[in-house]
Amino acid sequence: GGGSSGAGTAAGGGGTQGKTIAFVGYGDASPWGAAYNKTFKAELASSGVKINDLTSMDAGTQVQNFNQAVSQKPSLIVAALWDTTATVVPIQKAKQAGVPVLIVDGRPDPAVQDDVMSVLSDNVKLGEFAAQNIVEGLKAQGRESGKVIVLSGTKAMLVTQDRMSGFGKVMATAAQYQVIEDQDTNWDPTASGKVAQQLFAKHGCDGIQAAYGMADYMALPIVQAAKQAGCRVGGTDGLVVTGGNCFKAGIAAIKTGEMYGTATEDPVTIAKQTASYVTRYFKGENPPKSELVKEDRVTKATVAQFEEQCSQA
Amino acid sequence: MSGPLVVVDALARSFAGVPAVREVSFTVGAGEIHALCGHNGAGKSTVVRMLSGQLAPDAGRIVLDGEAADLRSRQVAQRLGVALVDQELSVVPALTVLENMTLGDIDAPLVTRRRAAVRRCRELLDEMGLDRLRPGQLVATLSMGERQLVEIAKALSQRARVVILDEPTATLSEAESRRVFAAVRRVAARGCAVIFVSHRLPEVLELCDTVTVLRDGRRVVTAPAADLTVDRLIVHMLGETPHRLETSRRPDPDLTHALRIEHLRVPGRLADFTLTARAGRIYALAGQLGSGASDVLRALAGLHARATGSVQLRDRAVAFRSPVGAARAGIAFVSNDRKGEGLFLDKPVAGNLVATRLDRLGRGPLVAAGRERRTARSLAELAGLPPDRLADPVLTLSGGNQQKVFVGRSLGRPDVHVLLLDEPTRGVDIGGRAAIHRLLRDAAEAGLVVVFASTELEELLELGDVILTMRDGRVVDTYPGGADGAVLMRDMTEGKDAA
Amino acid sequence: MMSLLTAPPAAAVRARRARPGRLAVALAVLVVVLLPVAVTTERFLTLGNARAILASAALVGITAIGATLVMIAGSAVSMAASQTATVVAMVFLATLDRGLTVATLLALLTGVVVTAVQGLAVGYWEANPIVLTIAAGFAIGGGAIWFSGGTPVSAAAGGYEILNATPLGLPLAVYVLLVLAVLAEWILRRTTAGRQLYLVGENRAAARAAGLPVGRVTVVAWAFFGLCLAVTGVFLASFNTSATTNLAGTLTLDAIAAVLVGGTAIAGGKGSALRTLGGALLISVISDVLLLRGYETGVQILVKGLLVLAVVVLVHLRGRR
Amino acid sequence: MRAAIRQERLVPAAALLLVVVAFVLTPLGTGSPLTTFDVYNALQGFAQIGLLALAVGLTMIAGEFDLSVVGTYAVGGMIAVQAGQSSAVLGLLVAVAVGAAVGAVQGALIAWLRVPSVPVTLAAYIALLGLAYAISGGLSVTFTNRDATLWVDQTVAGVFSPRSLLTLAAFVLVAVVLGGTRLGAELRAIGGDRRASRVAGVRVERKLVLLFTTSGTLAALGGALLSFSFASANPDPGLRPLLIAAVAALLGGASLAGGRGTATGLLAGALSVALLAQIVAVAYLPDYSTQLFYAALLAVVVAIDSPGLRRALERVRARTRPVEA
Ligand SMILES: Nc1ncnc2c1ncn2[C@@H]1O[C@H](COP(=O)(O)OP(=O)(O)OP(=O)(O)O)[C@@H](O)[C@H]1O
Ligand SMILES: Nc1ncnc2c1ncn2[C@@H]1O[C@H](COP(=O)(O)OP(=O)(O)OP(=O)(O)O)[C@@H](O)[C@H]1O
Ligand SMILES: [Mg+2]
Ligand SMILES: [Mg+2]
Numbered sequence A: 001g002g003g004s005s006g007a008g009t010a011a012g013g014g015g016t017q018g019k020t021i022a023f024v025g026y027g028d029a030s031p032w033g034a035a036y037n038k039t040f041k042a043e044l045a046s047s048g049v050k051i052n053d054l055t056s057m058d059a060g061t062q063v064q065n066f067n068q069a070v071s072q073k074p075s076l077i078v079a080a081l082w083d084t085t086a087t088v089v090p091i092q093k094a095k096q097a098g099v100p101v102l103i104v105d106g107r108p109d110p111a112v113q114d115d116v117m118s119v120l121s122d123n124v125k126l127g128e129f130a131a132q133n134i135v136e137g138l139k140a141q142g143r144e145s146g147k148v149i150v151l152s153g154t155k156a157m158l159v160t161q162d163r164m165s166g167f168g169k170v171m172a173t174a175a176q177y178q179v180i181e182d183q184d185t186n187w188d189p190t191a192s193g194k195v196a197q198q199l200f201a202k203h204g205c206d207g208i209q210a211a212y213g214m215a216d217y218m219a220l221p222i223v224q225a226a227k228q229a230g231c232r233v234g235g236t237d238g239l240v241v242t243g244g245n246c247f248k249a250g251i252a253a254i255k256t257g258e259m260y261g262t263a264t265e266d267p268v269t270i271a272k273q274t275a276s277y278v279t280r281y282f283k284g285e286n287p288p289k290s291e292l293v294k295e296d297r298v299t300k301a302t303v304a305q306f307e308e309q310c311s312q313a
Numbered sequence B: 001m002s003g004p005l006v007v008v009d010a011l012a013r014s015f016a017g018v019p020a021v022r023e024v025s026f027t028v029g030a031g032e033i034h035a036l037c038g039h040n041g042a043g044k045s046t047v048v049r050m051l052s053g054q055l056a057p058d059a060g061r062i063v064l065d066g067e068a069a070d071l072r073s074r075q076v077a078q079r080l081g082v083a084l085v086d087q088e089l090s091v092v093p094a095l096t097v098l099e100n101m102t103l104g105d106i107d108a109p110l111v112t113r114r115r116a117a118v119r120r121c122r123e124l125l126d127e128m129g130l131d132r133l134r135p136g137q138l139v140a141t142l143s144m145g146e147r148q149l150v151e152i153a154k155a156l157s158q159r160a161r162v163v164i165l166d167e168p169t170a171t172l173s174e175a176e177s178r179r180v181f182a183a184v185r186r187v188a189a190r191g192c193a194v195i196f197v198s199h200r201l202p203e204v205l206e207l208c209d210t211v212t213v214l215r216d217g218r219r220v221v222t223a224p225a226a227d228l229t230v231d232r233l234i235v236h237m238l239g240e241t242p243h244r245l246e247t248s249r250r251p252d253p254d255l256t257h258a259l260r261i262e263h264l265r266v267p268g269r270l271a272d273f274t275l276t277a278r279a280g281r282i283y284a285l286a287g288q289l290g291s292g293a294s295d296v297l298r299a300l301a302g303l304h305a306r307a308t309g310s311v312q313l314r315d316r317a318v319a320f321r322s323p324v325g326a327a328r329a330g331i332a333f334v335s336n337d338r339k340g341e342g343l344f345l346d347k348p349v350a351g352n353l354v355a356t357r358l359d360r361l362g363r364g365p366l367v368a369a370g371r372e373r374r375t376a377r378s379l380a381e382l383a384g385l386p387p388d389r390l391a392d393p394v395l396t397l398s399g400g401n402q403q404k405v406f407v408g409r410s411l412g413r414p415d416v417h418v419l420l421l422d423e424p425t426r427g428v429d430i431g432g433r434a435a436i437h438r439l440l441r442d443a444a445e446a447g448l449v450v451v452f453a454s455t456e457l458e459e460l461l462e463l464g465d466v467i468l469t470m471r472d473g474r475v476v477d478t479y480p481g482g483a484d485g486a487v488l489m490r491d492m493t494e495g496k497d498a499a
Numbered sequence C: 001m002m003s004l005l006t007a008p009p010a011a012a013v014r015a016r017r018a019r020p021g022r023l024a025v026a027l028a029v030l031v032v033v034l035l036p037v038a039v040t041t042e043r044f045l046t047l048g049n050a051r052a053i054l055a056s057a058a059l060v061g062i063t064a065i066g067a068t069l070v071m072i073a074g075s076a077v078s079m080a081a082s083q084t085a086t087v088v089a090m091v092f093l094a095t096l097d098r099g100l101t102v103a104t105l106l107a108l109l110t111g112v113v114v115t116a117v118q119g120l121a122v123g124y125w126e127a128n129p130i131v132l133t134i135a136a137g138f139a140i141g142g143g144a145i146w147f148s149g150g151t152p153v154s155a156a157a158g159g160y161e162i163l164n165a166t167p168l169g170l171p172l173a174v175y176v177l178l179v180l181a182v183l184a185e186w187i188l189r190r191t192t193a194g195r196q197l198y199l200v201g202e203n204r205a206a207a208r209a210a211g212l213p214v215g216r217v218t219v220v221a222w223a224f225f226g227l228c229l230a231v232t233g234v235f236l237a238s239f240n241t242s243a244t245t246n247l248a249g250t251l252t253l254d255a256i257a258a259v260l261v262g263g264t265a266i267a268g269g270k271g272s273a274l275r276t277l278g279g280a281l282l283i284s285v286i287s288d289v290l291l292l293r294g295y296e297t298g299v300q301i302l303v304k305g306l307l308v309l310a311v312v313v314l315v316h317l318r319g320r321r
Numbered sequence D: 001m002r003a004a005i006r007q008e009r010l011v012p013a014a015a016l017l018l019v020v021v022a023f024v025l026t027p028l029g030t031g032s033p034l035t036t037f038d039v040y041n042a043l044q045g046f047a048q049i050g051l052l053a054l055a056v057g058l059t060m061i062a063g064e065f066d067l068s069v070v071g072t073y074a075v076g077g078m079i080a081v082q083a084g085q086s087s088a089v090l091g092l093l094v095a096v097a098v099g100a101a102v103g104a105v106q107g108a109l110i111a112w113l114r115v116p117s118v119p120v121t122l123a124a125y126i127a128l129l130g131l132a133y134a135i136s137g138g139l140s141v142t143f144t145n146r147d148a149t150l151w152v153d154q155t156v157a158g159v160f161s162p163r164s165l166l167t168l169a170a171f172v173l174v175a176v177v178l179g180g181t182r183l184g185a186e187l188r189a190i191g192g193d194r195r196a197s198r199v200a201g202v203r204v205e206r207k208l209v210l211l212f213t214t215s216g217t218l219a220a221l222g223g224a225l226l227s228f229s230f231a232s233a234n235p236d237p238g239l240r241p242l243l244i245a246a247v248a249a250l251l252g253g254a255s256l257a258g259g260r261g262t263a264t265g266l267l268a269g270a271l272s273v274a275l276l277a278q279i280v281a282v283a284y285l286p287d288y289s290t291q292l293f294y295a296a297l298l299a300v301v302v303a304i305d306s307p308g309l310r311r312a313l314e315r316v317r318a319r320t321r322p323v324e325a
Helices: A031-047 A059-071 A088-096 A110-115 A123-140 A158-172 A189-203 A216-228 A248-256 A267-282 A303-310 B044-051 B074-079 B097-102 B114-127 B144-157 B174-189 B201-207 B230-238 B293-300 B323-329 B349-360 B369-383 B399-408 B430-445 B457-463 B485-494 C002-018 C022-039 C047-072 C081-094 C100-125 C129-148 C160-164 C172-190 C192-202 C204-209 C214-240 C251-261 C273-292 C297-319 D003-030 D036-061 D069-083 D088-112 D117-136 D146-153 D162-180 D182-192 D194-200 D204-230 D240-251 D263-282 D288-304 D307-320
Strands: A020-024 A050-053 A076-080 A101-105 A117-120 A146-152 A177-184 A210-213 A240-242 A261-263 A290-292 A297-299 B006-015 B018-028 B033-037 B059-064 B067-069 B082-085 B162-166 B193-197 B210-215 B218-224 B259-266 B270-277 B282-286 B308-313 B331-334 B418-422 B449-454 B466-471 B474-480
Touching (some): A059 D204, A059 D263, A117 A267, A123 A177, A123 A210, A123 A240, A146 A158, A216 A248, A216 C047, A248 A261, A248 A303, B018 B193, B033 B201, B044 B193, B144 B174, B162 B174, B218 B230, B282 B457, B418 B430, B430 B449, B430 B457, B474 B485, C047 C214, C129 D240, C192 C204, C251 C297, C251 D117, D036 D204, D069 D117, D088 D204, D146 D162, D194 D204
Parallel strands (some): A101 A117, B082 B162, B282 B466, B331 B418
Antiparallel strands (some): B006 B059, B259 B270
16 A cells, blocks of 8 residues: 555555545534535545544534444544644554554644645634734724634633734734633633623623634524614624634625625545545555635625635534 | 439420420439320420430439430440330332341441341341241342331340330231230340330320320420329320310211222222212221221322222212322322421421412412412311411421311311321320311211221221221221221121131 | 410410521621621622623523423423523524524424423432433433534524614513512412422422322423523523523522522522522622622632532521421 | 332342343354453443442431432542652542542531431532632543553453452442341331331431432542543533432332342343443444333333322222222
């Protein structure tokens, strides 16, 4: 077998026929996961690759399932990680057992970065896009200064941390706009709505000019909270809101002007790219060890272009 | 050993400023069986709880074997040799007989030695006549009487110097009581001091050496049992002689208002029961525990889902397999378990009195507050309850008054045609008992069918217009009007065969 | 005549009760401690903040009002609240294309039916409510994924915006909360079913033996709870404009906390919807003060937990005889 | 009535039997034979929830319900990782000590002030969650002690790991203590009838404090071992571990009404739940099917335990066969 690119050497090459993938992804209870899983399976349906579903919804089960996958010696393990550190040892075990691993979505722990292949969302970029949306939106309103709040996903996750680093980098280039609050709302729409309500009470409409909700389903509650607090949203002087992980309702909000923009990281695109990576890998085409999915910034100007892509989830 | 084993010296205790026990003193010698008598709320159990380490006295002291004892907890009391049968049944249904026997026993080894424990348990059970029980059996599977006997056996088995029994025989049959008495006598003969609380005055006089009578928390008299009679005891307890009830026996000839019970059966409990009970009369079911008397009532009240047979009231079939069906047909039930199956103890007296007629106190789904208040007040008057207590939680009432609330709840309801009462005066003193009997008599006169079950001869004779003796789930005999107590007792304990 | 006779002892009884209990003292202490902290917090005493406190209490409050009835009826707590609200939200959004009224009715129906069925089992079968609702939570959650495939449900049409209206500056949900609280209190105090709820909750065996309609009364409480859950779900849906499986977040425990802080007895028989409203607001005020004072998330949750603990203990000390 | 004694043994035995049979039969569906690794992995799953199930189960036997264990689980894991970077044993000890203290405080409130356990432990859960957040800044904390991580999960005798063996040992210890001393009966007595136990002379308050201290200790130990195994500690594990532990305890024959349950039953319950998860993994069933299985199993527990349902069935039977000799 070829597979010189992968960490494992056993399975690469020889075509897709008869290959098995142990798929240790996010469970269907996560909307992102559901869309990803569906697309990924559909893309590989005709290839003759057998996919063993070991998806799950929490870190503990995932570690179990990862170990289970290793023990079954599949041609490839495809995994999306809930807890990056918890999967360090399982990944090392896979390496010892000669089972190649492909990590998708968020990057793995740096300790095992070199032991795996990866198709990653570009989370740093996604953070940058969010910041660009905010800076652009505020500038378009002609503001000399502005205060920004951030309601982030679970801080414990590398995904969140990477996005915040990209976000911070861009915000640093526009010093007139200042991040005044950064609250962890745990990827929980209700929590982000509640915290937003309180932040508008704390700072008043005048005290907040822009908001970043790390996913569209966290940004939309911010919009509602602002409206309920009597603050203007969008337009020439209203709140500038940006989201992420674009999806249908977010696109609709951008069209109506309630959200300034969002960014992709839609599951369908990355699922297709993963499927293609897997195919290339099995066919011995030596795909690069790590691929980044091309992420895009979505604003009113480009919304039409991404509507289709963002409406899958 | 010189002086008395137990000295109770000017013991006092109040609750929320209201004295329950005032400067009570008495002594009990080794080998003596000492009775505490008094009407409900006289303070007997409060004394017992202070002696057994459940309650701290406000004043006074307890001297055990010449040494002042600070009974801070049940454990301390047990260590000082005080064993207790509480007024409330205190075995744990979730445990086996054996586990209950050793539960909380300070002498039980920390690490269970099972074989020895089983043997000892077996002996104790046999002594109590409980040879049918297995030590490994869950207490949940035992009858109430058996549970009580297990608790008594446990207390008597502890290496105690003082044994206190608070109404141990209230749920026991005559025969079972005999066994308990024998065991108590054995314990006393061993040199224990026994303190015995009971409302059954004849048994008090029979068993005990000395009697102390309490009234309103004060000691009225202490006297040798030999010098007392039931009547004199009653005078001490009440301060006067209660008038006996004269009974009126005017049957309502109108059979259309009758309750017709045909072939009522409850698998394993009631073999076959048929009765036509007329409005205006009081039917007494005489039977010891397990005779089926109380099962007749429970089945009629809808509490036996497995009951079969046919029941008609006023010529209409009664859906008697659920309490809602029975209630809808006009049957009201007063259980023998006032706490568990009767009152809403945290709710005020007024709320309890109207609890079962809320749907009739207003228009549609609403309760009319004024009507509710008026109804509660008139019911309190009817039942002879102090009107100033209407807003207090029932919990704060004495046992007698609680029972009046329980009975009063079913009175004056046009939709109730049948009143079923299981042990209507359990744990109620003589004064309260007469009041409750009066209530039942009035209810019958007002045209209700009244059926009650009791194990007490006096009550059966006093209240029953028709007495049915029961044993082993069957009716032994029926006595319309007047019966001989001795005959009743024989029917209940031995059935007809022995006659 | 009667009142003449009874007046003195009744007064005495009242006097005995009127002595300030340990709780009155303790609650006073709490207020004395909280109040200065609150009023010295910058921006606490502003209209906007009052609005935020009310708004953030609204959804948890609505669920808690329903949960109060269930707890009073002796059915303890439901562990399936958040899953039920989520499913209702999905139904609402998915059926919006049939019009707002139809969608709302279908959503309410879903909430009531799903919850009342559990009430049937608790009321008529005497099923253990906690075990039952853990099972129901798993079933509803798992079933929702099974049917939806995990895809988030977006609004099938518009029309829901009216539910996000803010008449007089307050979100509609706040008004609904107040209406439901008053309605629940009225049901509890004035209707036969409400009064029977307390009796069933205090002593179920006694209520049964007395021939009270234990099953029916329990179902009424659960159905009302289902209605409240459904209302919560509908507002959640229109607030978030789409429903994911984690839409209702920590609603289950938040609602239970509000009911308990309001002093309703976990064992049943005692409680009040208005006090639950107070409990929801108190928790909301606490979170608000902590947020305004700029504590980080962890400290916010920690202090909130400790204060809830303090209130629960205080409330309990009063309830004890 | 008699069903009561059988139930605490019947339910766990039936649950375990059912799941074991299903587990053994999975090859029929998947076509690949079971391996010792499958058993090892199931036992790893058992190690993950076992101590939590034991903690919850013990409180259930005494008629209480400790919601806070999942908070102690999180805090225990967090502390073990932070204090155990240099010495894992030290971390473990500190975590367990904190867990015991947290449990003791709650036990004291519940016992001496007689506050019901659900309100107290719910509030404590919220506070503990906050504590875990506060001491970690809301971030997952990485455990750098690689030796400890490798040690706890190394294979022992093919199917065990030190982690699952420690968990089993805890069950055995509890079983011996409850079965061989007065403690077992006293715990059930407290759960069955608290007033009667008090009258009988059981020191109810002390036992409750001991009980909650134990449940705090077990939960913290469980959390610590899990963090060691994951090489990281997560400040918010969510409610799921608690619910699964409750499922295990209920399948283990404990009842929320109290007074019922044994340590061996709880062991069977925890093993059943772990095996079930393993079946779902081995058979590649979708993740949510575990939820549906739990729901179905709990539904059976609910049905067995519903007196009203039993009565309704009896009523139907009495009506359909009205007269019998
Ligand atoms: N815990 C308590 N709190 C308040 N009052 C109490 C308490 N216990 C008893 N009392 C009151 O003290 C008085 C004496 O009660 P006690 O139980 O000693 O009576 P008793 O003689 O045993 O009556 P009975 O024959 O009904 O058992 C009663 O008025 C009772 O209501
Ligand atoms: N649990 C309690 N809490 C507060 N006060 C109590 C409690 N139990 C009794 N009391 C008070 O003790 C007093 C005496 O009680 P008790 O029950 O003996 O009254 P009673 O109605 O005269 O009894 P009975 O009808 O048996 O003679 C009552 O006035 C009552 O207020
Ligand atoms: Mg009195
Ligand atoms: Mg007494």
